[in-house]
Amino acid sequence: MAHSMTPGQADLAHILIRMRLALLRNSLRGDRATNLYFGVLLGLALAAGTIVVAVLWPAYLPLALAVWLIGWIFGPIFTGGGDETLRPEYFAMLPATPRRIAAGLLAGAFAGPAPLVTLIALLSLPVYGWRHGPAGVLIGLAAALATLTTMVVISRVVVAVIGLFVRSRVTAATAGIVTGTALALSGNGWAPAVALGTTDTLAWTQTLVRVLPSGWGVAAIEASWPLALLILAANGAAIALLLLAWAGLLARRVVSAARGGVPARRGTPRPFPAAGGARIAAAKELRTWWRDLVRIQLLGTAFSYALVFPLLLVTIDSWIMVPFTGLIAIVMAAGVSANLYGVDGTALWLTLMTPGAERADVRGRQLAWLLVVGPAATVLTLAGTAVSGQTWAWPWVLGLLPALLGGAAGLIVCIAVTSLVPGTDPHKRGGNPLNTGADEGAESGLAWLMLVAVPTIALPTAAAILLQPWAGIPVGLLTGALSFWGLGRIAHRRLESHGTELLSLMKHGPAPQPTGKGTAADLPLKHRVAVTLCYCVAWLPTFPQGIVPMIFKIVGIQDPVWFLALHLPPLWQWPTIIFMITLGLLMYGYAILIPMRISSAP
Amino acid sequence: MSTHPEPALQTTGLRKAFGDHVAVDDVDLTVPAGSFYGLVGPNGAGKTTTLAMAVGLLRPDAGSARIFGVDVWHDTVQAKALVGVLPDGNAMPERLTGREVLTYLGLLRGLPAGVVAERTDELLQVFELDAAERTLVIEYSTGMRKKIGLAVALLHAPRLLVLDEPFEAVDPVSAATIRAILSKFVDSGGSVIISSHVMALVEQLCDHVGVMSDGRVVAAGPLADVRGTATLEDAFVGLVGAQSRGTEGLAWLTA
Known part of the structure; x- marks a missing residue:
């Protein structure tokens, strides 16, 4: 019965x-x-x-x-x-x-x-x-x-x-x-x-x-x-x-039948451009951005945060953040694009089976990201600086804009292939389009890594602006171009040499180790503690004790607040600031590089 | 029969372990050029893993694979130009339509735009995907996914097709189309290896058969040699040693 x-x-x-x-x-x-x-x-x-x-x-x-x-x-x-x-x-x-x-x-x-x-x-x-x-x-x-x-x-x-x-x-x-x-x-x-x-x-x-x-x-x-x-x-x-x-x-x-976070109503698709290589890959990627509701939502988050955050300060008549609206948008948009290869799942097999497609795919993703984020960020930056009336900000934003754009476009592909977090293939996800099936902790860790790494790339530009305001523009352009090219190159080289391993990672998850051999892929505990500690603490010397007092000193704000350097005699202030920034960067460098080195060791 | 001296696909000593589980153990397969090869075996025999290693999608722990004499793991680019692959269950560029997938991949392979457009049109028609021009691949049914995968495998006119379960979830009419396409491809000198567990289909289509069980090849060669005087199904059951357990148990279902 x-x-x-x-x-x-x-x-x-x-x-x-x-x-x-x-x-x-x-x-x-x-x-x-x-x-x-x-x-x-x-x-x-x-x-x-x-x-x-x-x-x-x-x-x-x-x-x-x-x-x-x-x-x-x-x-x-x-x-x-x-x-x-x-x-x-x-x-x-x-x-x-x-x-x-x-x-x-x-x-x-x-x-x-x-x-x-x-x-x-x-x-x-x-x-x-x-x-x-x-x-x-x-x-x-x-x-x-x-x-x-x-x-x-x-x-x-x-x-x-x-x-x-x-x-x-x-x-x-x-x-x-x-x-x-x-x-x-x-x-x-x-x-x-x-x-x-x-x-x-x-x-x-x-x-x-x-x-x-x-x-x-x-x-x-x-x-x-x-x-x-x-x-x-x-x-x-x-x-x-x-x-x-x-x-x-x-x-x-x-x-409900609708799955995969696809917009319900769509027009007839525009034909692909008759191009090859990176341009055709960029065309594919742009269509993906436009047809994935999760990506649209995350971009909405990034840009609205960038807009609202500085504007809230305007209510107390502080316009200091407004010129940086576009720059914040770039960093946030990079943060939400951290797992670019992971979200596409095993579709990577097509790139691997097409001779020479790895380079085109990486460059195409970079181009598409620049096209999605770049124009809006540029408009926000120019408009924000002009409206705010903060004329001192011009060399800053004009130098940092290309550095951050190029840096982010390089980092998103580089981190996406070196620290990929596997998820569920898009067509196998359930009725929750937000859920990628990826390890949530690892995925948000990747986003945080991006939020830290992108501004770090722009530090040389910031240093150049400090020395000579208008030197920031050539340095920023150079930093951006080099990061776009160099980090992209690392990414497609890595995809060529380790593409199969990335595919296996997405298809089968992290490889189980034969029992009795120990898990070589995992970090040893002491490194893991140190790495976690660095991630948790490194912001402290870098930003509030380093970059913020630096800005205070440049702009000429007298209030020392809780910034160690500003409480010291003037002679020690700059050395302390530089020491703090260096310390923070070293901690970030350690936290980022050690896991990479250990995981790539045989 | 082709006079090509090199086999279309040859694997030597392929091995793959996932943790303690050895999925594929010392597999030697030879797909002669111009042959239609059927790889059969029960679920979990290692067919998918073997095919993935043979085409360069899964790095083997040991062994090698050659496509027309080109080492898949050394001359990767050259080998990949020769082969069209339909893997089992992989994702596609999900947010493109079928036409866009074919156009994109054709252009990415460096085919001239005119050729890409022509082949795309023809493939979409043959596989009856032209009615779903505005449907993204992520919205495709399982059978449609299989068909767009086949179209992708054929697009660059490869000399060897490696197809994992090409008939699974495909309706009978489409299956007949696929059978006809593959037979014509072999007649014109192409080589095909498919995996399947539908014995009748393999018997009808293939001239060579390999039988896998528990990660090993237990029999391989021309169809007539493998099946002998019996049907392929009987030979398969004899080789794999499977016993039908359907008659025992589940008493509560019939009570």
Whole structure:
């Protein structure tokens, strides 16, 4: 007899949790496992920090929790659609209502390191509740669980909404613009707040962070008993509503035919130019940019961030960042293009099977990227500098623009072939177009690497401008041209010599080592600790203690703030700045080069 | 029969291990020039891995492969000009239409634009992909993907075709078209190696057969020699040692 009944809700949840853990266990191999351990360690440090905030600076607890919420909302958008270990498609044929499946999937979603780390951070709520007596602790505990559930469901709903509604270029660009604006706000959002009213800004932000779902727990603890219970009940109702929405979205997702993030309505394609080599590869790549909603969305994020970030400072009448709008756009656009070969998956086989196509493909990708990003970035730079009235900025932007453009166009292909992060082939991805199936930690690591490496390339140009403002233009042009040519050359040479290995990596994942031989591909632990440390800390000497005081000194700002160099006697200021920048660059160099050397060693 | 002295494809001692699992172990295959070669074997026998190593898409742990005497791993560019490949399950330039894929790859290979346009038109028509002019490859069905892959393999008029499961997921009408194209290609002096587990098809099309099992070649040679007096299917079952287990178990399904 056929069974038509699925297990009860608790059993279903239990089964999905076990399935998720089994999948997690199987995917934890080599570098991926180490990445996870370090991610968890970092998360635990942040969680401990949150608890410290609850003890020492309780007024800032709602703000700290809001940061966790923002992480849950925007994390998935940047790290490839969030965790999709349990894809809804797997359970499409299970005879159960979407709501029950959604509840089961939600339970499965908790079986992972991220919710656990967040829960530890949320223990700051009962810790904060202690100030209000035992009842406060009790409410804090309940609120911690409710807040965790809320954060996880919100994150899922956001991914589902994007996956389902980003079906046209307009919606993709809109989603990108919203993300970019939110990112810019989280960096410079204080500026308009200050501009709105200098006196009650604090009160205003205090209210805001309590109104956010992350702040309900604090609100409940601070409220009277009945009101606290009411807030908790409202939180429960919000969770139920979100779950209902998620179930509906999932049900629509598994039966929707549109896959792969392709715009639904398209005109008749324009014929290819009758060219060969790099030009034809660029034509292919440009079509890919235009027909991939994820790429359009990421570009939207990059450019809207670049536009909004400097403009927010204009609200307090500071125009200093406006000339650099285009330059920020270049760096951000390079960051979102870091895994250029990984996202195309095993399509690489065609390049490998076409004699001499490696060079054409690399150059074509570089050209296409320049065509996509270059004109807009140039217009933003020229317009931004002209409008801002910051005439001192002209030599800076005109020198840095070619250096950054060429540097980024060189780095994106170079890093894409040397540090490729394998994902799922585009035609095998599920109903979530954001999800590339790649190791999220490694993919965002690549983006960060790009955000650091691109500005680094422009440092010689910056140095030249310091010495002689207008020398920056020839140096910038030369840097850009050399980076474009040289890094591109490294990339296509590497593709010629290691293309087969890259293809295997994408087809079969990281090669399993024969047991007993040890994993040579993984970094030794001491190097891994050092590399992680360098990545985490190197920004400190490079930017705030190096480049920023350098700019302060050049522009003539007297306030030393927390910049070590500016607190020292004038004689020591320049040597300290140079030492700091050098130290930072050495740390970045070590962090980037050591893994490359070890992984390329036989 | 071709009078070419070199075999179209020759592999010697090919070996590949994934971790502890040896997928292909010491495989020697010879595809004579002008032959239609069928590589058969059960799932997981190592057919796909062997073909990928033979054309230069997967680096072998040991052994070598030659296409018309050209070493695939030493004179890579020269070897790749001679062969057309249909790998199993690889991605394509997903966000191009079928016409764009063929145009792009033809121009990338340096074929004149006129020739590319002409061949593209013809291939799209033959494989009945011309109706989907605005469909991107990522939106293709499994059968359509197979057909555009075949068109890509044929585009530059190679002398050897290496096709992994070319008939899988293809409808009967298209399959007949593909059979006709391949037979004509062999008649005009071309060489073909296909992998398949449809014995009847291999028996009907191929003049040479190789049987793989557990990463090794257990029999190879002209079709008549391999199958002897029996059918290929019986010979295959005898060689691979597979026993039909269909009659036991699953009692609950019929209860």
